[in-house]
Amino acid sequence: MWLDPQVIQSVPSLLDGWMLTVELTLLGAAGSLACGHLALAMQLTRIAPLRWLARLYISFMRGTPSLVQLFMVFFALPLIGLGGRPMLAAALTLGLNSGAYTAEILRGNMRVVTRGQIEAATALGMAPWLIALRIALPQMLKASLPALVNEFTILLKTTPLASAVAVTELVYAGQMVIARIYTSTQIMLLVSAGYLSVVLPVIWLGRRLRQRAPSTMRGT
């Protein structure tokens, strides 16, 4: 049963799926950072409707299953003329979904930036946007790094959902192979190994960051 030649022949298509999974994760992470920063910025403005919109976005993304969100995005995209692009729908959903969590992580680490620093920067005549860019954000990102890495492992573990809209990432590639050669156990084990090969290093990285984080992270 082991080392079935058909299983070996299917390895290239699984590798293609693996690549697409990694690609989805990176796209999702980029989207997540963008949405997270945007949602945080919206929450910090003086314009109340923007703040409500950000709260609504975060609450919706955290309160509904990502599968439902994926289908909503997938079926909403044709409305703006972008139908038939499952990869776009999947990457967009991952970014939007994870962005809500990223926004919360960043907001939770805002207290790292002490009032005194902001006052000092203001006294030096720095513009508010410059203070945000040069003083607040670098410290917040540094403090948020372990939590963000953790969030990206979760993002990575959400990518198989894309198989539901026929993106040929690792799980879908595996299913197609299973449908062709009828040996499910070995293929599913290969698929699992494929995920472990990405997730375990990321988890390890997150753990190291967490260990190295201590004193500098705490702020005062």
Added chain:
Amino acid sequence: MTFDLAVLTAYVPALLHGFVDTIWLCVLSGALACALGIALVVGRRRGSRLLVVLIDGYVALTLALPLLVLLYVTFYVLPDFGLLLPASVVGVLTLAIYYAPYVAQVIQAAIDAVPAGTIEAGVAIGMSPLAIGRRIVAPQALPLLLPTLTGLMIGLFKDSALLSVISVHELMFTAKGVVSDTYAPLEVYFAVALVYWATTATLNHATRQWERRLALAHGVALER
């Protein structure tokens, strides 16, 4: 394309039925996950070295694998070993297996947070282990445990939508059926999203109230 929620009126009973099924699946797998989580905590503390290694391996695997992959593994692999279970059973078991390590982590962290001195004091004045558990550990650990545990259960509730891919009859599966009947995917998924959203919001709110009451009752100061 128009957005018209009226197409759904005929399908409200079906969707409600799906929602009730989702709740049942979640209650079952949530209870199982908690039971298994407690077993994991006890096993790691009291078990032999082999058991501890096995538990650690299981925990590391489930923390690293996506739920969907775990779902397919149980769904495709068990029949290869002659074990053909109904999809709903596979779904409930997989959810429980996936969430148990998280539950175990949460329980472990809450127990670790109870100052050892308070337990030693209980022993010193001759309290029984049961009384120590009920009157010293529980009041201090529960306010820490509950918010994170209900957070996990909310995660489980959201993840239960995934069971639809192995055709377990629950809300998301019903929704897919309604979509193929009405050809109105946006309306259907919008309505379904609202149902999930309302439920998680209610759970969140209830947790916060409960947390506050517990903290007040036991005089434990809450962070935040």
